[in-house]
Amino acid sequence: MRKTPAEKAPLREVAVVRVIYGDTDQMGMVYYANYLRYFEVARNEYMRAAGANYRAFEEAHGLYLPVVEAHVAYRRPARYDDELRILAGLSPVGAASARFDYEIRRRVDDEPLVTGYTLHACITADGRVVRIPPEMRAALTAPRS
Amino acid sequence: MRKTPAEKAPLREVAVVRVIYGDTDQMGMVYYANYLRYFEVARNEYMRAAGANYRAFEEAHGLYLPVVEAHVAYRRPARYDDELRILAGLSPVGAASARFDYEIRRRVDDEPLVTGYTLHACITADGRVVRIPPEMRAALTAPRS
């Protein structure tokens, strides 16, 4: 059963990407799998904002946050040369997982194109699911703005 | 609101793929977006089995089935050189959409690795959502075995 957070975190812009030929397919739109690449860009940049703290936690606690579920809703297509605003937010879900929500908007007119989320479990290097330490949770859900 | 079919179609094997370096990432596993490529392989091969009929319908009716939603659940990672069995099934969802369900299994031990679905709307060339013609529906949901 999918667990949904009590309330969705507010999203904020974390990256802007420009669509290249290599992202499109012969329908002239971004290939549906490639939005998950944009979501990864968003997580990376979100994490970078939470920065030193997260890496320190990863090393200190030996904990990882792999994707266990991904979801994408395609409303309108992104096209070659479009500049895309990527927004993201992170919410706790239970004690041992967290959820990233995403929204992709066309920069020129701020039209929403795609939304989605990824669910992440907190695991140790040997794969055991564990609670997210409170300090890690605090750092990730309230990155510096 | 996501619409779910009354009952999920039985899945059958439609393709076998072997994981290449280009599919993996530095965690040594298939990159999470690339399972959507495997899902596309599955749709193509499923369609090919339903074959001449589908293309005839597309041309005769001028109808398309774009992906409007995609979902992936990652249970266990696929790794370099793994042979993967890809299973798929198609179910109607309401009058104007259909849903592909997928399962990816490691061939050597039949271990289930990933499941997912894609939801497709039936649209005309100019983007209007329309009912799936009954003959098209019949051809797609019961391809020759």
Added chain:
Amino acid sequence: MRKTPAEKAPLREVAVVRVIYGDTDQMGMVYYANYLRYFEVARNEYMRAAGANYRAFEEAHGLYLPVVEAHVAYRRPARYDDELRILAGLSPVGAASARFDYEIRRRVDDEPLVTGYTLHACITADGRVVRIPPEMRAALTAPRS
């Protein structure tokens, strides 16, 4: 026989990209095909600098510059989270083709990682190879700085 320009154009930085998981493979390095994606980013940004002129020419003359040859030399690997400087330059090669040269450097220490080139033919919409118009050539090989 490969045609080489009389002299290689000076390269200048046209983009900076950050390596994501989706770019790497299980060796922990950027997958060898993905440098061609970075080269495309470089061409796009180079073209954008030459800007309005190029698009105007494409529309006015109905001419295209498809890749007919690509070459990559891998010296040192780019890795996850590396920031990469991408440099590019364009040179005429004969009357009907042009060559982009590229260099990718790791930003933190300016270490050169990868070099390469793509050769482009000038063709009409129906595929005939034609001379590059002198004004187009002038605009592309000397973009505004």
Added chain:
Amino acid sequence: MRKTPAEKAPLREVAVVRVIYGDTDQMGMVYYANYLRYFEVARNEYMRAAGANYRAFEEAHGLYLPVVEAHVAYRRPARYDDELRILAGLSPVGAASARFDYEIRRRVDDEPLVTGYTLHACITADGRVVRIPPEMRAALTAPRS
């Protein structure tokens, strides 16, 4: 300076792949970087034919064959749903490197679409370039047919 083998190895078919949407771009052709994915499929299958011997050597000698150079010549485009025959051959180049040659043909009419090569250095786990052991060379350049 690029080293070329004294004579190019005869090529033989090692794989057949079908083009998916995810391989194409908005020009309706396979994106230029993706032919390097097909080349990797070819190397994998070529290696598999040389099989147990190669892996045994890799483990016994601790040697690797990374790509140090790649080249692609694009003659005619591959398109969505094309079945592609991929041919490959391996030749020694000097004492410490080897070169894969490739050819991609459209299956329906055997039209040649793309040719290319990758140059590989023989290195140890810590990156030193070494001679390819004679038994390894013999196994790779004359795989069982």
